[in-house]
Amino acid sequence: xxxxxxxxxxxxxxxxxxxxxxxxxxxxxxxxxxxxxxxxxxxxxxxxxxxxxxxxxxxxxxxxxxxxxxxxxxxxxxxxxxxxxxxxxxxxxxxxxxxxxx
Numbered sequence: 001x002x003x004x005x006x007x008x009x010x011x012x013x014x015x016x017x018x019x020x021x022x023x024x025x026x027x028x029x030x031x032x033x034x035x036x037x038x039x040x041x042x043x044x045x046x047x048x049x050x051x052x053x054x055x056x057x058x059x060x061x062x063x064x065x066x067x068x069x070x071x072x073x074x075x076x077x078x079x080x081x082x083x084x085x086x087x088x089x090x091x092x093x094x095x096x097x098x099x100x101x102x
Contacts, residue, residue, distance in 0.1 A: 009079075011082035019096070019097055019099045020100055023099035027100065
């Protein structure tokens with residue numbers, strides 16, 4: 001069965017899709033990639049860090065799954081409230097709809 005949280009709008013996905021946020025993330029990704037390409041030592045350190053974060057993230061998700069299932073109704077309510085708050089912010093702050101360079 002589809003969980004309540006996945007069946008409805010996800011506030012995190014909405015925030016990441018805002019032009020101001022997505023353009024900022026793209027800029028940071030480009031700078032990160034160019035830094036790794038320019039500095040081989042930094043690239044090796046970053047790769048070790050990336051692997052560690054991926055492993056820690058997977059372990060955390062595995063450990064949190066039972067808690068997330070139990071708190072899913074509360075997460076759904078919080079997500080709904082956050083989406084309403086985001087609706088209000090998008091209405092009051094039109095700049096959120098433009099990339100950072102604009």
